[in-house]
Amino acid sequence: MDKSQKKKNIALLAVLAVLIVASIWAFQYNPYQQKSTTFDKELFAVTNPRESLTKISMQSAKVNNVLEKEGENWQVNDTFALDPSMKEVLMALMERISVQRVVTGEESERIKQQVLDSGIQVQLYGEQSLVNEFTAGGDISTISSYFVKDGEVYLMQLPGYQSYVAGIFEVKANDWRDRTVFSGTWQNVVSLTIAEEEEEEGDSIKFSYDEGLLKWNHPQADSVKVMDFVEQFNYFYVDQYLTEENEVFNYRDSFSKKGIIKIKALDASKNLEMTFYTVPDFNAILVQFENQWGAIPIARANKFFPEKESLMK
CATH class of the missing domain: 2.60.40 (Immunoglobulin-like)
Incomplete structure (x- = not known):
């Protein structure tokens, strides 16, 4: 190889090296590229x-x-x-x-x-x-x-x-707060009494534990319907607790007593007496028990005060 060709090859290699370096730099450089920020996505997550x-x-x-x-x-x-x-x-x-x-x-x-x-x-x-x-x-x-x-x-x-x-x-x-106000089932109940406010004395419905069931002492009582009804009181709960600061208590004079429900339990410490109130233009029925207040949607609360015929054969 003559000297002139050798010089040409060296020059070409030098140019190629410059082009390679320039290409790498151009590939890495982007003036419009947004800086990436790395972070721990699980920074606030808790394992188990x-x-x-x-x-x-x-x-x-x-x-x-x-x-x-x-x-x-x-x-x-x-x-x-x-x-x-x-x-x-x-x-x-x-x-x-x-x-x-x-x-x-x-x-x-x-x-x-x-x-x-x-x-x-x-x-x-x-x-x-x-x-x-x-x-x-x-x-x-x-x-x-x-x-x-x-x-x-x-x-x-x-x-x-x-x-x-x-x-x-x-x-x-x-x-x-746990919304359960009676922590038991009908099997923990000695008696359950339902009394609507407008009923005459003695017209309340009372269910008593007898031979493994809660029974209503009525000749036309349907045991299946009775048990379907009393099972509503298994682990009975309110949908929301209310404090005295709730705006509904600004209308206390308009409260109208709907009825009283009494649960007598095997464990006397779980005995419960609840007084229910309706309030005009309020979308729930209020229930008072043990100096506390709760709210229950009207549709659900109405089921606790049945027509007697609905429990008969």
């Missing part, structure tokens, strides 16, 4: 929360709730039993909740301040220590939930659902 969590504190200007495990049971503010369905909803959410994205820029500062000002301070505890803590808030109208932790703002989601996940932490104490 039903077993690993022992206490959940939710605090704000409007909410002051502590759910705590005592033995095998959970308590609300060390006073009431936790509603099993509410516990299940909370635990399922904490297990599956996921970060959708990290909020950045001007949007981040605005949302962070809003959440810190009006959100709920949440602390999750395990057996011995704090597991996680964050402030939860958002905008229910847009179904947007944000968690703020260590100065970062995270848009949260429950994968597969469009839901306002921060709302679970805003629940009032009464709505965490």
Whole structure:
């Protein structure tokens, strides 16, 4: 190979090397490419929360709730039993909740301040220590939930659902409570008495335990219909607890007594007497028991006061 050809080959190799370097640089450089942010999608999720969590504190200007495990049971503010369905909803959410994205820029500062000002301070505890803590808030109208932790703002989601996940932490104490007010079945009942307000004395319906059934002492009583009726009182519950601050109590003068239901139990500590009231233009019937108030939808509550004919053959 002559010298001139050798020089040409060296020049071509040099040019090729420059082109390769330039190609690599051009491939990697994109002035319009958005910076990617890496984050842990499971930052707030709890592995097996039903077993690993022992206490959940939710605090704000409007909410002051502590759910705590005592033995095998959970308590609300060390006073009431936790509603099993509410516990299940909370635990399922904490297990599956996921970060959708990290909020950045001007949007981040605005949302962070809003959440810190009006959100709920949440602390999750395990057996011995704090597991996680964050402030939860958002905008229910847009179904947007944000968690703020260590100065970062995270848009949260429950994968597969469009839901306002921060709302679970805003629940009032009464709505965490177990709604069961008679923790037993008809087999735990000695007698059940139904008395409507307008009935004459002696016209009430009384069911008494006899030979393995609750029976109505009436010659035309249909045992199947009677048992279908009394089974409504198995683990009897109210749909909602009411506090004296509820607006319905502004109309107490318009309450009209509907009737009284008495349950006499094998365990006398479970005896229950409930007085039912109707309220004009209110979509539920109120029930008072043990100095507490509850609400039950009208359609369900009306079934507790049957026509006698409906229990006959």
